[in-house]
Amino acid sequence: MQPKNLKRLLRALGRQGLDVTYSDRTYSVRLANSLDAPVAEVLLPEDFPVEAKALKQLANLASVRHPSGGCVCRACATPDFHPGDAGVAIGSVVETVGQVIPSAVGSDINCGMRLHVADLTIEEFLTKRDQFVERMKGDYFFGTRDVTMTAQAMRALFQYGVPGWLDAMLDRPTGSVVKSDLQQLTEESERIFLGGSMNGNWKLAPEELVSDVGLVRDGGLATIGGGNHFVEVQRVDKVENRTLAHAWGVREGQLAFMIHSGSRNVGKYIGGMWRDKAKAAWQKNLKYPDSQIFPLSTSSHPELVASYLQAEATAANYGFVNRLLLAELLRLRLREVYKDVEAPLVYDLPHNITLPQIEDVETSYTMSLQSKIQNRSTERSRSPKSKIDKWVTRKGACPAYAGQPVIIPGSMGDYSYLMVGRGNPAFCNSASHGAGRLRSRFDLNRRGASESEAELGLTGVDCITLREERRIEEAPAAYKPIQSVIDVQVAAGMVDVVARLSPVLTFKA
């Protein structure tokens, strides 16, 4: 099925020097009259046409070229692709050489997913559901959470992410974390992508990167955030790959907790600041690109690129700890209400982040990817000649390297999936970060209120929120059915299913 406006769109892209062909659910974008490989591939689920605006945004992104050198070597879009409001579509992945593009990550730096399982049946859970929900509402909505910490811990959090923050906490535990098993948290950091740390060769202090937003006035730590962010209680509904599920500690019938959140105001601050800085760094005598997407060049402005990557890392580190604390609060309340229930981490991974490009994809899901990147960073700092200057930037797309766990949520009325990456380089070793929006929030707000619960897909959905409009905006009818998005990615060799999870109740801020 092709979109109605495809011809018009192709003409518009043709005027920009781009050819688009459509075959087997994939749109291939090429430079006109060129025999080069496509600059962008877009994979779409069956029966869902591409949005012209999103395709235009991807073509723009794939064409970003810093005049001082720098290019895009590959771009693609995952099947939850939809237009973004900063000129970059959600579901875009871009591989660059000689340049990094701050707005290709955007403001929601290290937005990502986290999954825990717990040895508790749904029946046991439901017996004390109300008591549990009241405690979580306190923590997530009414500010009863206690995440106070020393200035030293806060600094370590920004600079070194989970491991550095844990060291500071082991030194002097504060707040809710006092009741946590810090040793368990340390061991679990191996199940976080990159070990929960984007530490590089720090040249700037956190104060210079996050200003007083994070260091002094931050009140966002351990909060869910708005939009599509959530914390959901689920049930492991069906295991498809017994070997991997067993290795990852996942069994049918277990209760599960899925978290979707990011770096809150810290990412917003840093993302916005660097979108502006990249624009300000554009050569004064040159016209702005029509796309308004501004890259930073590693050859002409290496110090600016380094500062940006450090700033992004600072927000990313905050995002890792934010998800950890959201989970830790849940784990604490679970122990209080249900006694001695363990809820181990399955995996935590970002879907909005810039990473050095990894050539081979033999990465297991544990620390090997982290050590590869760190080894590269060490090489880089030791020998300027072997400088890595190839980057992959994902905005609303998961890394899906071979053997690595991937978490793909559906709407609050649909299944979510624990997957394993297969490392498909044609799709930049990536996978979708969700089902993808089908109807805008505006549309849902305007018309949704007049639609029935059944029409909105809300029948049987247990959504815990203080805002009725959020329940409508995020209703299952706002999203594509997850199955089609999963199927097309399995068929394309990007991921395989490990387990299917069904929703029990969803917290939405």
Add this chain to the structure above:
DNA sequence: ATGTGC
């Protein structure tokens, strides 16, 4: 994405 805004 953002204690939002058509």
